[in-house]
Structures are given as structure tokens and as C-alpha cells.
Amino acid sequence: MIRSVKTIVTLLAILALIAILFVYSMFQGGxxxxxxxxxxxxxxxxxxxxVFYPMGLMKVERNVNQHYLKSGQTLRVTLTIQRRVPLPLFYLVVEDDLPEMVTWHDTKQYKYRFLTHPEQLKNRKQAKSVMFPFMKQKLQFQYELDAIPRGRHHFKQVKVMTGDLLGFVKRERYVDVDTHVLVEPGEIPLKLGIEQSTFEEGQQTNYAVKANHTNLVSGVRDYAPGDQLSWIDWKTTARKHELVTKEFEEEKQKDLTVILNGHADEDSRWLAFEAGVELTYSISLQSYGDYGDVSVVALGKVREEVTLKHGKQSIERLTQLLSQIRMVKDHQFAKQLKREAWHLSKDRHLVIVTHDLSKAIHQTVLQLRQQQVDVELVFVSSKHLMAKDERHxxxxxxYAGVKVTWLNEDRLARRQIEVSAS
Incomplete structure (x- = not known):
């Protein structure tokens, strides 16, 4: 209805201008x-x-160079506009409507330098171009999305706009062109080693991710080059007058559960949440093989769980999960964590990755430790935004026995993060 009224008004204005020019020429002469x-x-x-140009006859296609990428890579997009009516067009504006999660740049570990002010990463330009087709029937517009962030990105509409030379007539059309692109989360390089430290001002404890392997002595054998000194059985050595080392029977590997916090009270923590996603992905993949059973639980809008097993299918499911997860703005993580604790076996090693440490979360983790759960906490927060309550x-x-790691912008921006083995 509104469009029809605008069309009638535009036609009347053009006819009025023609009439005014004709009357002026008749009376003025010359x-x-x-x-x-x-x-x-x-x-x-x-x-x-x-005014009557059939914009609906324009055909628009979108092609991408690949539908599966890794975060930080470049996506090349080509828009093809096919015109069917050979009316000359003096200009044509083409604009691709970018998904919300594509508006920022994922510069790998360097993005964490903006952990205090993550909005500075949201500086991507619009995918927009002005073309002068005249009589061309086929037009193409190409653009690149460099440093694309993780996520399942859904490209929906393409806006096409044109008009006359004087600006009296402006025609536009939104064309639905569905394109899906899956960008996998990046991996944070973790260096596994044995290291313990205290949590003090300006210091952090290193994260423990390797399993505790308890070895049982099953027998003795002759010493071989490369055997550790602690393996030598001194009593048998003294009796036989030759070096003898112990043989060990390794116990069953301990199971691991990684829980990711998908909640936040503030939207400004979204970059810390992205770090949590990459840490969860890296810990899970690098721990796969060191543990008997690795499970990843994402507590967001809904509870989602993936258990890594032998084969690529479980890893693909984990990649799909962590590629699509979105942060939810609420404070339900502590309640969900309590529910998880009821089903958690005490012989499992628990790692909690969070970007928020409210009093409720703090109390829940303490309760887990009091229940003799082997729990570790990986906390992601800017050193400039960390509150006194969180530090306390x-x-x-x-001091309650929970292994704690605080990862700030300085540690996350490193090429490799050192982690300890419990």
C-alpha cells in the first residue's frame, strides 16, 4: 500500500515537472x-x-570459494546479478547483508590483546559496491572476508538498488539468497609439562591437563640404557651385584570431563567466551589419548555433550558443537553446574572453562572440591576488568585445593601457553 502511494506520488511529480517546463517554454519562447x-x-x-522497471526479474546468485573453513582464514564471496530487461541503468548499488557473527575480525591469538575493549575488533566494512552497468546484462561483485570468526554463518539477503539521474526515482529490492558457511574454532597451542606455582598478584597457576597414571610394580629386569634412576631396584641390585630395574604395570587411565560456560551477565565478555571455546577445543583434542574417556559438556541455552571416541565422527561432532555455540546472556551456569555434579563420577577428572566467576559459581566449585572431586578451573578474564571479588x-x-589457571590478554596472546600435568 505504501509503495503504491509512493509510486503514484512520484509519477505525479514527474508529470507536473513536464507540464511546468512545457508551460514555461510556451510563455517564455525562444x-x-x-x-x-x-x-x-x-x-x-x-x-x-x-518507476515501472521490473526489479523482480533480476536474478542474484552468491558463490563462495569454500563452505568449510578454519577461523582466521579468508572467505571469498562472488555476487552475480543477471538482468533480463535491456533497459540502460546508469548505476546499480549492490550490498550483501553480512551475518552478525561475521562483523568482527578473528586475528587468532592477537585478538586477545583487545580483551579489555573487544568492540575494537568490530570494524569490518560493509560488503557494498556501486557499479555502472548501462546495457550490461550480467554483473559481478567480489569481496573478501578476511580473518573470519568461527560459527555457522547464514548469509541471507542481497540488497540491489538503482534509480534515475536526478534522484526522483529510487528502486530497491531484497533478494533472498541462502548460503551457509561453517567456520571451525581455532586451537590454542598448549605446551604440556609438569609445573606448579601459587596464585598471587600478577601470577597464575599453570593449567594441568594430563592424566595421573599410577604405576604398579609387576617385576624386575636387567638394566637397559635409558632407564630412569628412580626405576632401579636397589635391594635386588645389591643382592645380584648388577643393576636391576623395576617393571611397571600401568593402571587404567583416568577419565576427563571438560565443562564450558556458555552464560554471561554482560555482552562485553563475548571475546573471553571465544577464548573459552578455543581452550575447550584445544584441551579436548590434546587430551584425547592421554585419558581413558574424554567428554565435553557445553552448558548454554541447552545442554550439549560430546564424548570423544576412536574415529573421526566424534571429533566432527565436537567441531560442529563448538562452531555453532552462542553465548547466552543470563546467570544460570551455577545451577546447571550443580546438576552436572550429581551425575559426575568421583573418579573423573573435571575441568571447568569459564569467563565468569560469580559468587554462585565460586560456591559450586568449592562444593565439588569438598566432595573430593578432582576439579580444575580455567578462568579467562582481562587483567583490567578482573574484579576484586573474582581475584579473592x-x-x-x-587454597581449597582447586587447581586454578587465570588466562589474561598477556598469556592468551602468546604463541604457546604452558600448561602443567597433574
């Missing part, structure tokens, strides 16, 4: 007045034709 009339009439008549909470957790 070469100049009639020159103005015959010069502007074709332009105004072209404007009338543009980390100290309490550390």
Missing part, C-alpha cells in the same frame, strides 16, 4: 526555454520508465 524543455523531457521520461574467589579456590 531557443533557451525550448532547449531546456527538450533536454529534460528525456530524463524525466526515463524516470517514468524506472580464585585465591580461595586455590
Amino acid at each position: 531557443f533557451v526555454s525550448w532547449f531546456l524543455f527538450f533536454s529534460f523531457v528525456p530524463i524525466l521520461l526515463y524516470g517514468m520508465m524506472m 574467589g580464585l585465591d580461595q579456590l586455590h
